[in-house]
Amino acid sequence: MSGDRIAAMRRRLEAARDELVSAGDLEFEPLRDDADALERPDEDAAPLTEMNQVIASKRNRERSERLARIQAALRRLEADPDDFGLCEACEEEIAPRRLEVMPWARFCVACQAKQDPERGGARRSLTDYE
Ligand SMILES: [Zn+2]
Numbered sequence: 001m002s003g004d005r006i007a008a009m010r011r012r013l014e015a016a017r018d019e020l021v022s023a024g025d026l027e028f029e030p031l032r033d034d035a036d037a038l039e040r041p042d043e044d045a046a047p048l049t050e051m052n053q054v055i056a057s058k059r060n061r062e063r064s065e066r067l068a069r070i071q072a073a074l075r076r077l078e079a080d081p082d083d084f085g086l087c088e089a090c091e092e093e094i095a096p097r098r099l100e101v102m103p104w105a106r107f108c109v110a111c112q113a114k115q116d117p118e119r120g121g122a123r124r125s126l127t128d129y130e
Pocket residue numbers: 087088089090091092107108109110111112
């Protein structure tokens with residue numbers, strides 16, 4: 001990968017990381033409604049709050065997984081810029097369009113699909129088993 005593209009990729013990864021981190025602060029806000037639920041302990045309030053927490057923690061988990069991928073990609077970019085953008089399985093170049101949307105992608109579309117045939121995503125990654 002050329003120096004220009006590497007620099008562009010780094011900027012994209014850093015922007016995605018910053019966006020994720022700043023979006024995090026916004027998503028924590030709804031949990032502050034707890035105070036309201038304590039003042040008015042009616043039947044409906046508790047389950048709703050619990051549901052919100054489940055949704056929020058699922059979101060947080062997905063976000064922290066993505067953040068980990070972005071940071072891993074930045075480290076790969078730093079350590080081995082020549083190999084960045086190559087599929088880790090078949091070593092073919094990952095399509096530029098795919099890297100534009102997902103600069104942290106480690107596999108080409110075909111290999112990614114083989115990893116997770118049901119959903120075609122990287123959801124069931126190693127981090128799920130920690
Ligand atoms: Zn591949």
